[in-house]
Amino acid sequence: MTDHGEAAAVRPLTLAWVRRHLDVGERIVEAEALRGGITADMLRLTIGTRHGATRDVVLRSFVDPRYVGHAEDWLNREADALTLLTSTGVPAPGLIAVDPTAAHCEYPSLLMTHLAGRTVLGDEGLRTRVPLLARQLVAIHAVRPLEPPREYVTLTTADTVVMPKGADEAAWAAAIDVIREPAPPYEGRFLHRDFQPGNVLFDVPPSRSAGARITGVVDWAATSWGPADLDVAHCSTNLALLHGPVWGLRFAEAYEEAGGALAAAASERLYWQVRDALACSEEVRQVAQPWREAGRTELTTRVVAERLDAYVTALMDARG
Incomplete structure (x- = not known):
């Protein structure tokens, strides 16, 4: 140039x-x-x-x-x-x-x-990438700074949630009630706070998705101190919107399989999962646009909102 x-x-x-x-x-x-x-x-x-x-x-x-x-x-x-x-x-x-x-x-x-690698947002090879994402997040949570960053912040409230058009009103009402409760106690961890596929770089050999490896994690501007569940919930929400609700539910399992520790009580885990999912309701358009620019053109704002509704409903159904 x-x-x-x-x-x-x-x-x-x-x-x-x-x-x-x-x-x-x-x-x-x-x-x-x-x-x-x-x-x-x-x-x-x-x-x-x-x-x-x-x-x-x-x-x-x-x-x-x-x-x-x-x-x-x-x-x-x-x-x-x-x-x-x-x-x-x-x-x-x-x-x-x-x-x-x-x-x-x-x-x-x-x-x-600059780090080598690229973001991978497509469905192909997802079964291989999810365990890699989980292991990487466990490694991030194992970092022990001498001086922890500031405590996490959540801006969404029960009154600011934006219910998607045509959503399951009963499921959303129940989810909103979950975040009206005080946040559960937690053991603090070093959080990325925006850990999701768009901020992870991969090297994927041609025609060998099984040989994928993570080459970098970027965008550390929101680093915080808080519960591991919050980072896991955020990645889960993004996976659910990118690939379908089943992958959002699967990520927490993959995190534990990789050696990560989540809240002991199911109700506490649900709190963090629901809180992050509902936070996304306020920024569906902003989330969807970069994904379309990256090649996922089918992920219109409407499609992402529908997937968010399906994920919130799945979380509430999973309560038993």
Whole structure:
């Protein structure tokens, strides 16, 4: 990419900031927008080295006015998480630099290393990937920071749930009643807080889904301290919407099979499962759009809402 193209892709102040964090003799030769994010703009920058090789880094910038107010907190949490994870076996990007208050860039930004692999959102090979996701989440929950991140936050309330058109009203009313109760006690764990297939990178050999392996976990801006059940519930909801309710129910089993520990009481597990599913009711459109852009064109807002209804109903039916 020419210098003119480079400047057009990366804003001037941000460009200067990125350059300050490159090695001597390096330059940006290409910039490519990465899809799939909801809150931030993502660019993959290809860096030409002085020896003629290239390497990639990723620039994350909060541009949307709806999210800029949260950027300082989110970027600081992500920077802290990436620093912590360098001493663990969790495959996360390496932190290069962060400007959480836009002191140097046009917008709050973070620069990190690029991980190999790609997100895989299709149904093919899912039976292989679900146990891999479960084992990876168990490894994340095993991280023990010296200073835990801030406690988890849930914004959904019984009064803000958005019942999909045509939903099973009795099942949803019962589910809403579940989250009217106080949160169950829990043993704190290090949470990713947005662990789901869209934030996990895979290497999948051609025609060999059984040989898939996880190469990275990204988007650590919501890292929190809270119950393992909450991360498990979030991934379960996403699997249910991507692949059908049965896979949402299956993930909790896979997590336990991988050595993870969930709440002992079924009622406590249900609380976290329902809380995350109902939280998704407020953002079905935002969730569905990146999936369609990634190739799951059949996942319209209506289809995702119908799957959410089916999942909530399945959770309530599973109570016995």
